Amino acid sequence: MDLSSARDALVQESRELLADMERALLEIESEGQSAERINAAFRAAHTIKGSAGLFGLDLIVSFTHVMENVLDRVRGETLRLDAPLVSILLRCGDYLGRLVDGLEDAGGDSRDPDPGTREVLLEALRETLGATSAKTEVAVDSPDARVEREPSGAGAGNDHWHLSLRFGADVLRNGMDPLSFINYLSGLGTIKALYTLEERLPAAADFDPESCYLGFEIDLVSDADKKTLDDVFEFVREDSEIRILPPRAKIDEFIDLITALPESRQRLGEILIAGGTLTANELERILEIQNKAREQGSEAPRLGELLVQEQMVQAPVVAAALSRQKQHEERRSSEQKIIKVEAARLDQLINLVGELVIASAGARLQAERTRQSELVEVLGEVGTLVEQIRDRALNLRMIQIGEVFQRFPRVVRDVSQELGKKIDLVITGAETELDKSMVERLADPLTHIVRNAMDHGIEPLEERLAVGKPEQGRLQLNAFHESGCIVIEVSDDGHGLDTERIRAKAIERGLISVDEPLSDSEINQLIFAPGFSTAEKVTNLSGRGVGMDVVKRGVDQLRGEIEILSTRGEGATFRIRLPLTLAIIDGFQVSVDNAVFVIPLDMVVECSDMSAEEGSKRLVSLRGEPLPFVRLREVFDLAGDAPSRESLIVVEYGKQRAGIVVDRLLGESQAVIKPLGKLFSGVRGISGSTILGDGAVALILDVPSLIALSAEGGDSGPHQSLPATA
Incomplete structure (x- = not known):
């Protein structure tokens, strides 16, 4: 067995589960508890623990075991999942993430990256468990303990205990017999119904006589209390899933049990039997009623409607079972369509x-x-x-940018708490797709922008109220496609950028001269200078002049550009434009003298001829509208004389248009993008290269920089010309 590949799968799965757990905890904090969210957090911890146990990763197993105990108490409603506990569990998820990262970096050797944090978190979790245990002991010793144990609220109407048993696969190897537990239960009362779950049974060729594959749903009529029944399974609880519902349990408890069922059952009746709200005999009786209706020629009512009509199962429980059935169908459908590839x-x-x-x-x-x-x-x-x-x-x-966006609810939560601000995060366009390699490299630039917007952009509570704004600030992440690019926007409703202050700071640092004329847009771009900061004091978030230059550098490496739109007192928007892919593009080939260039086809609007007289200035009239242009011959200082009639290609990037003048149009082609070496790092107007069918090399034009060059008057300058070796 290739343990390295299996370990890689463990790392990937653990990261996905930790993301699911974080998402569930954040939703609980912002939208309230639900059985589905609590179970999602519990399943994540439980699955990580089981997978880590296969590799003997004791650091992960022992830590997740304590987390699992806490979440199990939450599921059993003996522990309240309040804001402090959510914060502890989120920090536990961060610590587990570092353990998983260390597992990958160390090539499989699990080491504790932060023993101090581990002890602090474990102590907090144990204190929570200890407080809950103390309350439970008081309740058991109380004369009114039986009354306190009976749940309040709407009951499901059952007069018996329901036990949902899923024995671990190694229970037989450990010397335990599931049948002995059932026999012992029959001594504590009367087993009213027993439903055997055989779904985990493998094919005969794969059957292991020492493994336990069965599960059981048991209805028990007994005067025993829950602690007595719970103690029956003391020696197998570690490796098994045991859930016990008391007589007259609340409807919510049955819904929780149905939601947490490990089997992938498809039929409504089976789900309700496994959930403890229906027996096999009751189901058989209902099916007989359905069959009689069909025989009489009338339309038979649906099973769920009939169960509610006969008052056998409450409507909310049927709805939960139908939802579980639908989830299984969707999961099964997606499993058939999706395959993971390295x-x-x-x-x-x-x-x-x-x-x-x-x-x-x-x-x-x-x-x-x-x-x-x-x-x-x-x-x-x-x-x-x-x-x-x-x-x-x-x-x-191509993957959805939601993979990046999904990490920001946690960032916004933590930073807003640190700053003492109330901030609402709105995410739109998460389904927009772009190249996977770009998604991975977008995380850091976006994180810097988001933190900057919360720290510098959105005002403190008092300032917002003073200017008539709602106390809760608004931060929006948006993504969409435009002109063959993907656009990502980070917007806030804060006070916007202070151009006067930015200009003063830039003059103080010698970035610009006192009398240098700059537009507001150009002044805003100064915040991307290395080490630039307008913060008055250094905090954990800002003031050290580190961050926005990282954003600019990261976007440049992705062949993109970043634009700032700001309105004083209303907010700011950071807009990032990126190409859809860094691998292969549809291109439009052109030539100047003997040199061939490729323009990304998505950015080409139209082509036309242009005479020498028309091109004598830097503007050409296109259907009555002025259009700036650049000549590639001049930009790259190419030899040879221009033909009497040149070709004009109109290109568009975002909302900007310009013309590129070339000698000839060669037509469409596919271009495999090859990176440029350091020799070309300072060349303006080139974003990459490609190999033509005849083996020659063609340069791929950087349309955004050429559009900007056309607005400057088309003077490339000596530093922008190609090296002689080109």
Whole structure:
């Protein structure tokens, strides 16, 4: 067995479970408790504990065991999940995340990265458990203990105990016999109904006689109290799932049990039997009523409606069972559609597809040179198939940006508590897709922007009330597609950027001169200078001049740009534009002299001819509208004379348009993006390179920087020309 790959799967699964647990806890804190959210947190801790136990990771197992005990008390409603306990559990999740990260970094060697934090958290969890245990002991010793144990509220009407038993697989190996527990229960009262769950039974060839595969749902009529029944399973509780519902239990308790059922049952009747609200005999009686209705030719009522009509099961319990049934159907459907693949394998596939694109273009070029029409036609069909394979392969790498957005509810919660502010986070466009490699590298820049918006942007409570704003600030994350790019916006309703203060700070640091004319937009861009900060004091969040330059550098590395829109007193928006992929694009080939360039096709609006007279200035009239343009010959200082009639390509990026003047138009092509070396790092207007079908190298144009260059008048300057070796 390849333990390294299995361990990698453990790390990935644990991170997903920790994210689920964090999401559930944050929803509990903001929207209130529900059985589904509590069970989600419990299942996450329980699954991580079980998976870690397979590898003997005692640090993780022992810690999650205590967490599991706390969450189990919450499920049993003997412990209240208040705000302080949510904070403790969130910190526990952070600590577990560091343990999992250490497991990956150390190549499987589990080490404690922070023993001090571990002890603090364990002590807090044990104190919580100790306080709950003390309350339980008082209740048991009280003369009115039986009254206190009976749940209040709407009951399900059952006059018996219901036990839901799922014995662990190793219970037989440990010398325990499930049948002996059932026999012992029959000595404490009368077993009214027993339903055996055999879903976990494997195929005959895989059957292990020493493993326990069975579970049981038992209805027991007994005068024993819950502690007596609970003590029956003391020696198997560690590895088994034992749930006990008292007579006249609340409807919510049965709903919780149905929600937490481990089996993937599909039929409503089976779910209700496993949930303790229906017996097999009662189900058989109801089915007979249904069959009689069908025989009489009338429309038979649905099972759920009939159960409620006959007053056998309460409507909320039926609704919970139907919801459980639907969840299983959706989960089963998604399991058939989704398969997990290692990112490295996916990258290898994309690289091979890129080489296939280049080879296909080369074959077509050779066929066109030989003028073999049949071969050209066949290779045209091959090229179409290669295009489809390329698109499908790239779609495999596209994931929803919600993977990044989902970490920010926790960030907003922690930072707002630290700052003493009330901030509401609104997320829209989380379903917008972009390349997986970009999603992973977006997390840090977005985190800096979000923290900056909460610290600098949104005002303290007193200031907001003084200017007539609601006491709760609003922070919005939004994403959408525009002109072949993805746009990500971080907006707040704070006081906006103080351009005067930014300008004064920039002058003080020597970034600009006192009399240098700058627009508000250009002044706002100064906050991205390394070490720039307008904070008056240093805090845990800001004031050290570290952060916004990291944002700019991260966005630049992704071939994107960042724009700031700010209105004094109303708020600010940081808008990031990024290309959809960093691998393969549809391109439009052009040439100047003997050099070939590629323009991303998504940014091309139209093409037209332009005479020498029209191009004598830096503006051209396009249907009566002025359009600035740049000549690639001048930008890159290329030799040769321009033809008498040049071609103008109109490009668009965001809401900006400009023209690019070239010698010839060569047509559409697929471009496999290759990174540029350090030699080209200072060249403006180039974002990458690609290999053409004949083996020559073509440069991919950086359209945003060329549009900006056209607005400046088109003067590239000597530092922007290509090196002689190009």
